[in-house]
Amino acid sequence: MLHRRRFLTTASSGLALGGATLLLAGRGALAQPSYTVPLAQLQEMVATKFPRSVPVQGLFDLTLQAPNLRLLPEVNRLGAAMVVDAAGAALRRSHAGSFDVEFGLRYEASDRTLRAHQIRLVRLDFPSLKPTVTELLNAYAPVLAEQSLREVTLHQLRPQDTAVFDGLGLQPGPITVTAKGLSVAFVGKQP
Numbered sequence: 001m002l003h004r005r006r007f008l009t010t011a012s013s014g015l016a017l018g019g020a021t022l023l024l025a026g027r028g029a030l031a032q033p034s035y036t037v038p039l040a041q042l043q044e045m046v047a048t049k050f051p052r053s054v055p056v057q058g059l060f061d062l063t064l065q066a067p068n069l070r071l072l073p074e075v076n077r078l079g080a081a082m083v084v085d086a087a088g089a090a091l092r093r094s095h096a097g098s099f100d101v102e103f104g105l106r107y108e109a110s111d112r113t114l115r116a117h118q119i120r121l122v123r124l125d126f127p128s129l130k131p132t133v134t135e136l137l138n139a140y141a142p143v144l145a146e147q148s149l150r151e152v153t154l155h156q157l158r159p160q161d162t163a164v165f166d167g168l169g170l171q172p173g174p175i176t177v178t179a180k181g182l183s184v185a186f187v188g189k190q191p
Contacts, residue, residue, distance in 0.1 A: 060088025097126035
């Protein structure tokens with residue numbers, strides 16, 4: 001009887017281990033596990049980082065308001081349209097304008113955040129500025145775009161968001177922009 005119990009215990013442990021191995025081995029054949037972040041949640045997080053001031057060559061400052069984010073799944077990027085105010089001694093008065101950028105995303109493992117990177121200016125427009133000032137702004141526009149959103153945190157994964165994946169030896173990998181939000185794929189941890 002004791003021999004039979006040992007055999008059944010060993011057999012059931014072997015089946016459980018074999019089942020877990022099959023699950024892990026079969027992971028590649030199934031859909032890749034992922035975590036989805038909806039646009040509304042991204043919008044909430046980025047709003048906490050604004051308004052933001054960016055100086056322009058000591059001449060004036062640009063004050064950027066919280067951006068309106070948009071999903072661009074066709075190019076796997078996000079867009080951000082912002083109201084911007086230019087003010088300073090060189091301008092005599094404040095000028096309202098708009099600022100539009102596109103950017104990619106990256107995962108920062110040290111604090112489990114999704115951050116803006118590879119920022120590209122789409123448009124910078126100040127209807128009330130003189131053409132010479134607009135030319136100056138356009139010359140600095142790519143740098144301004146980079147300074148305005150560089151490494152802005154769009155989302156932070158909580159330990160409970162990834163606990164199951166951590167237990168399976170997975171970590172956040174590629175980030176894909178979809179029509180519903182961001183999809184963070186989980187991939188095997190690198191040794």
